[in-house]
Amino acid sequence: xxxxxxxxxxxxxxxxxxxxxxxxxxxxxxxxxxxxxxxxxxxxxxxxxxxxxxxxxxxxxxxxxxxxxxxxxxxxxxxxxxxxxxxxxxxxxxxxxxxxxxxxxxxxxxxxxxxxxxxxxxxxxxxxxxxxxxxxxxxxxxxxxxxxxxxxxxxxxxxxxxxxxxxxxxxxxxxxxxxxxxxxxxxxxxxxxxxxxxxxx
Amino acid sequence: xxxxxxxxxxxxxxxxxxxxxxxxxxxxxxxxxxxxxxxxxxxxxxxxxxxxxxxxxxxxxxxxxxxxxxxxxxxxxxxxxxxxxxxxxxxxxxxxxxxxxxxxxxxxxxxxxxxxxxxxxxxxxxxxxxxxxxxxxxxxxxxxxxxxxxxxxxxxxxxxxxxxxxxxxxxxxxxxxxxxxxxxxxxxxxxxx
Numbered sequence: 001x002x003x004x005x006x007x008x009x010x011x012x013x014x015x016x017x018x019x020x021x022x023x024x025x026x027x028x029x030x031x032x033x034x035x036x037x038x039x040x041x042x043x044x045x046x047x048x049x050x051x052x053x054x055x056x057x058x059x060x061x062x063x064x065x066x067x068x069x070x071x072x073x074x075x076x077x078x079x080x081x082x083x084x085x086x087x088x089x090x091x092x093x094x095x096x097x098x099x100x101x102x103x104x105x106x107x108x109x110x111x112x113x114x115x116x117x118x119x120x121x122x123x124x125x126x127x128x129x130x131x132x133x134x135x136x137x138x139x140x141x142x143x144x145x146x147x148x149x150x151x152x153x154x155x156x157x158x159x160x161x162x163x164x165x166x167x168x169x170x171x172x173x174x175x176x177x178x179x180x181x182x183x184x185x186x187x188x189x190x191x192x193x194x195x196x197x198x199x200x201x
Numbered sequence: 202x203x204x205x206x207x208x209x210x211x212x213x214x215x216x217x218x219x220x221x222x223x224x225x226x227x228x229x230x231x232x233x234x235x236x237x238x239x240x241x242x243x244x245x246x247x248x249x250x251x252x253x254x255x256x257x258x259x260x261x262x263x264x265x266x267x268x269x270x271x272x273x274x275x276x277x278x279x280x281x282x283x284x285x286x287x288x289x290x291x292x293x294x295x296x297x298x299x300x301x302x303x304x305x306x307x308x309x310x311x312x313x314x315x316x317x318x319x320x321x322x323x324x325x326x327x328x329x330x331x332x333x334x335x336x337x338x339x340x341x342x343x344x345x346x347x348x349x350x351x352x353x354x355x356x357x358x359x360x361x362x363x364x365x366x367x368x369x370x371x372x373x374x375x376x377x378x379x380x381x382x383x384x385x386x387x388x389x390x391x392x393x394x
Contacts, residue, residue: 004251016250017300023246024304027254030239031305032312035229039324039338043393046386052232057361059236060243064365067244076248083252085353085363087370092359095352096374099345100381104389106341107324109356110349111256113342114302115309120321123338130342131257135264137343138350142281149351159367170367182233 003071007081028115037115039107039123046104049192051185058178069171089152106130227316243365250297253362257346257355259302261285266293281350326393337392 002008006016034056035041044050071077103109106127108116113131116124142149154162160170229235246253265285269276276282287293313319325334349355352374354363360378363371 003248005249007251013295016297017295019249020297020300021304021307023242023249023254024301024306025308025311026242026245026304027239027301028305028308028310029312030235030242030308032309032318033230033316034232034235034239037309037313037318040326040393041229043389046382047390047394049394052229055232056236056239057356057364059233060239060361061364063237063240064243064247065367067240068247068365071248079366081251082247082366084366084368085359085370087368087373088353089370089373092352092370092374093377095348095350096359096377097381098348099352099355099374100348100378100383101385102341102344102346102348102381103356103378104341104382104385105337105392106345107338107393108341108345109256110260110345111254111305111355111357114256114305115313116324118306118309119313119319121324122321123323123325123334126335127338127342128260130339131260131346132264132342133339134343134346134348135257135261135350136268138347139264139268139279139281142279145351146280154369157369159369159372162369167367174367 001076003077004081007078027111028118031112031115032119036112037119037121037124039116039121042109042112043104043107048188049196051189054181054185058181062175062178065171065174069167072167084156084158087152087154087157088150089154091149091152102134224317226318226320239361240365243362246362247365252297253358253365254301255298255354255358255362256302256305257349258298258358259296260346261350262293262296262299326391328394329392334392337389 001010005011011019031037035052036056041050042053045053068077068079068082072079099109106113108124108127110131113124113127117128159165160167163170243254262285265276265282268282269286276286285293310319323331323334325331329337345355349359352359354371354374356378359368359371360375364375
C-alpha cells in the first residue's frame with residue numbers, strides 16, 4: 001500500500017468528503033481540548049502569561065513532521081504527492097504581518113474561531129462575520145492587487161531545498177528549536193506567575 | 202447556526218438553574234498531549250489525502266459562490282472568485298475544506314459539550330466594554346480574512362500544515378504572524394489583560 005491513499009486512487013472524491021468531515025471532527029476536538037475556543041487563552045500567548053498556543057502548535061508540527069519523515073524514509077509516503085503551497089515571498093510576509101495583527105485584535109484565527117463559535121462565544125460569531133467581510137474586500141480589491149499577489153514567486157520550495165540541506169538535518173534542527181522554545185515557554189510562564197504573585201502581595 | 206447555538210446554550214443554562222447543580226467545566230488538557238493529538242490528525246490528513254488542514258478556504262469558497270450567485274458577470278471578471286467558483290462542471294460547495302470545516306464545528310461542539318464548556322459568552326479582559334470587544338472582533342476577523350488570502354492560507358493551512366512539510370513560505374508566514382502579533386499586543390493590552 002502506498003500513500004497518500006487518495007493520490008493512488010484507493011477511493012473517490014465522494015469518499016474524500018466523508019474523510020474530510022471525519023478529520024474535521026478530530027481537528028475540532030483537538031482545538032477545543034487545547035483551549036483554543038477561548039480568545040482570552042489565545043491572546044495570552046502575546047502577553048507571555050500562557051504559552052499554550054506555542055506549545056500545542058510546535059508539538060503538532062513536530063509530531064506530523066517526524067511522522068511524515070519516517071513514512072517517507074521507509075518508502076510508505078511519496079512526499080512529491082503531498083501538497084505544497086507555492087511560496088510568494090513578499091505577499092506572505094505582508095499577509096503574515098496583517099494576520100498577526102488581526103490575531104491580537106480579533107482574538108482568534110480562522111480555525112479557532114469556528115471552535116469558539118461552536119462552543120457559544122458571541123465574539124467568535126462577530127469575528128467570523130468580520131472574516132467574511134475581509135475576504136469579500138480582498139476579492140473586490142483583487143484585480144488591483146493581483147500583480148502584488150503573484151509577485152515574489154519561488155514555486156514549491158521547502159527549507160531543505162532552499163538552503164540545500166538534507167531533509168533529515170532540517171527535521172533534527174526543527175526538533176531542537178521546538179525543545180528550546182518549550183523550555184523558554186515554561187521558564188517564561190514561571191517568571192510571569194512569580195511576578196503577578198508579587199504584585200498581588 | 203447562531204440560533205442553534207443560542208438555543209442549545211440557553212437550554213443548557215436553564216437545565217443548570219432548575220436542578221440547582223453547578224456543573225463544573227473540566228480544565229483544558231495538557232498542551233503537549235493536545236499537540237501530539239493535533240499532529241496525528243494532521244499526519245492522517247497527509248497520509249490519507251496528501252494535503253494538510255485548512256480553515257479560511259471554506260469561507261473563501263462561500264464568499265466567492267455568493268458573489269457569483271448575485272453578480273455572475275462581476276465574478277467572471279475576477280480571477281480570485283473564478284478560482285474558488287471553478288469551471289461550473291463540479292459544484293464548488295462539494296469541497297474538501299467545506300466538509301472539513303463543518304467537521305471542526307461538530308468536533309468543537311462535541312468536545313465542548315462533553316467537558317461542560319459550551320457556554321454562551323463573550324471572551325474579553327476585565328478592562329474593555331462588550332461593545333468595544335465586538336468591534337475589535339469584527340476588525341480582527343476582517344484583517345485575518347484579508348491577510349490570510351494575501352498569504353495563500355491561515356494558521357491552519359500555512360503555519361500548521363505548511364510548517365510540518367517544511368514549506369519555506371509557511372515558516373516565513375508563521376514568523377511574521379508572531380512578529381505582527383507581538384508588535385500589536387501592546388496596543389491591545391486593555392482588551393485582554
